[in-house]
Amino acid sequence: MTVDEGWTRPEPSPWPARLLALVVALLVTGPALAPGFVLLRDMVFVPRQDLDLDALGLGGGLPRAVPVDAVMAVVTTVVPGEFVQKAVLLATVYAAVLGAARLVPPGPDGRRGIAAVVAGLVYGWSPYLAERLLIGHWTLLLAFAALPWIARAALRFRDGEPRALPRLVLACAPAALTPTGALLAAGVVLALVGRRHLLPAATVLLVLSLPWVVAGVLHPAGGASDPAGVAAFAARPEGWGGALLALLGTGGIWNAGAVPAGRGSVLLPLVTLALVALAVVGWAGGGARRGPGLRLLVLGALGLVLALAGTVPGLREGLEVVVRSVPGGGLLRDGQKWVAWWALPLALGAGLGARRLADAVRARDVLPGAAGLVAAAAVLLPVIAVPDLVWGVGGRLQAVDYPADWERVRDVLADDEHPGDVLVLPFGAYRAFGWNDDRPQLDPAPRWLPRPTITDDALVVDGRVVEGRTSVPARWRPSATTRRRSPSSGWAGCSWNGARPAATSPTR
Incomplete structure (x- = not known):
């Protein structure tokens, strides 16, 4: 199917897909919409974030959160x-569902129906x-949700529609908030435009x-990463089906703690095979597998x-060389995130397959209501694959x-006229607070406090240390848990609210 045959054709009845997306978004994010913050692993929001050197990617750590931290600093000056x-989480799920529903090619009648x-x-x-x-990668999910919309905008731009380029810019903007998101967007655009x-x-x-390219070039570490992360962050099996x-x-x-309990079902691999088979049926029918469809399939295979x-x-060894030697190569360590490219053709193919099977059954008139x-079976498959996604992933x-x-700590530091950064104790990137049910979470201090903070961004995965790239000298790390204030270094130590290192290190 080519662009002219309807990939970007408006839906005559848009409200059913909108309602579906809203219902799914509310079911998934329900608990997160209650008063307060969801603080889970890397998902850390604060009431107000400051625009400092770290937010611009010019501080001690690698510019992994550029420019999203700067954007959050600007936005939270206006909106708590x-x-x-809450708006980000709700909009992310809504946009993901609606985007895929709108991107699936319509049927002969111009409607997307069950395929959507x-x-x-x-x-x-x-x-x-x-x-x-569950691992808290909300910025990656922003990019994931934007991919169907980026695909539509790229196809419209390719087709020469008016105002297609501004639409492409708007569609790519949420993904470009992080380096990985920008690369995911680039893959879709370059495949389809x-x-x-x-x-x-x-x-x-x-x-x-x-923003992140310039920050990465200017960073003293040169953008290189610890190759130990390749094995630590490698994809892991779920059930008996293998990786x-x-x-x-x-x-x-890679993180076993970020896997929903339902993914351990003995039937899970069979459900996955059924979904893939449904997608194969969809792409094998008609001309949908040509043109944009073929290019999305190739991109999915690359992912x-x-x-x-x-x-x-x-x-694996080749990837370790890239991570160690190539600036920005560390983006490839967490390989599973590139499955986002595969998720798009899987979803579109499953939609096309459901329509094709229903039409075939209807044409044969085997049994009343068989279509x-x-x-209904096709609709239930993705729900069975993640049954506990409902209500905030269980x-x-x-x-x-x-x-x-x-x-109070923020106010004290803001009023303190003495210069110096803040050493946050205990010395580590992750915390487990009693007031957050001891859930592992990234330390909020770097975003919540009004001064630059000194933290250790090394990550321990199953006893294996994956080094970060902060500017903290190695000789200071052993004594960091006892240092309270050092006029020579200009550091001030902070430890409060029973903060302690995360109860368990990330596990595979």
């Missing part, structure tokens, strides 16, 4: 961070979304990526290769309030 987080419902659920009610929520429009599209992507089958179902995240590389001897049963996205001590 609590409401920003299945595509939206396979994409927006997916292991990828559940696992990245066509040779004639490649240069202006690439220029748009480069301009949107300049490849987990990735085919868009699961397989699977990158996701699997850390588990395959030979590829409806086929459609209630794990609970909102809590920051204790008043955090505001």
Whole structure:
């Protein structure tokens, strides 16, 4: 199917897909919409964030959160961070479901029907979304949710529609908030935009990526990363199907603590095989597998290769060389995140497959209502694949309030006229607070306090240390847990509210 045959054709009845997206978004994010903040692993929002050197990517650590930290600093001067987080989570799930539903090619009657419902659920009610929520990668999910909209905008730009380039910029902007998101967006754009429009599209992507590109070039570490992260962050099996089958179902995240309990079902690999088979049926029918469809399939295959590389001897060693030697190569360590490229053709193919099977059953007139049963089974498949995604992934996205001590510490530091950075104790990147039910979370201090903070960004995974890239001298680390104030270094130590290192290190 070509662009002219309807990939971007408006839906005559848009409200069913909108209602589906809203219902799914509310079911997934329900607990997070209660008063307070969801603080879980890397998902840390604060009431108000300052625009400092770290937010601009010019501080001690690698510019992994550029420019999103700067954007959050600007936004939270106007809107409290609590409401920003709720809006982001709700909009992310809504956009993911609706985007995939709108991108699936329409049928001969110009409607998307059951194909839109299945595509939206396979994409927006997916292991990828559940696992990245539990590990707290909300910025990656912003990019994930934007990919269907980026694809539509790229196809419109390729087709020469009026105002297509501004639409492409708007669609790519949420993804470009982080380096990984920008690369995910670039893959979709370059796959679909066509040779004639490649240069202006690439220029748009480069301009949107300049904040993190420039920050990475200026960073003293040169953007290199610890190659030990390749094995530590490699995709892991879910059930008896192995890593490849987990990735085919868009699961397989490296952190066992970020996997929904339902993903351990003995039937899970069979459900994954059924979804992949449904997608094969969809892409095998008609001309949908040509043109944009073929290019999305190739991009999805590339995503699977990158996701699997850390588990395959030979590829793993090559990846370690890239991570160690190439600036920015560390972006490839967490391979499973590239499954986002595969999730898109999987969802679209499943939607097309559901329509094709339902039409075939209807045409044969085997039994009254048989086509409806086929459609219902296709709708249930993605729900069965992640049954506990409902209500905040089984209630794990609970909102809590920051204790008043955090505001008092912030005020004290803001009023302190003495120069110096803040050494946060205990010395480590992750915390487990009693007021947050001892859930592991990234330390909020670097974003919440009004001064630059000294933290250790080394990560321990199953006893294996993956070094970070902060500017903290190694000789200071052993004594960091006892240092309270050092006039010579200009550091001030902070420890409060029973803060302690995360109860358990991230595990595979």
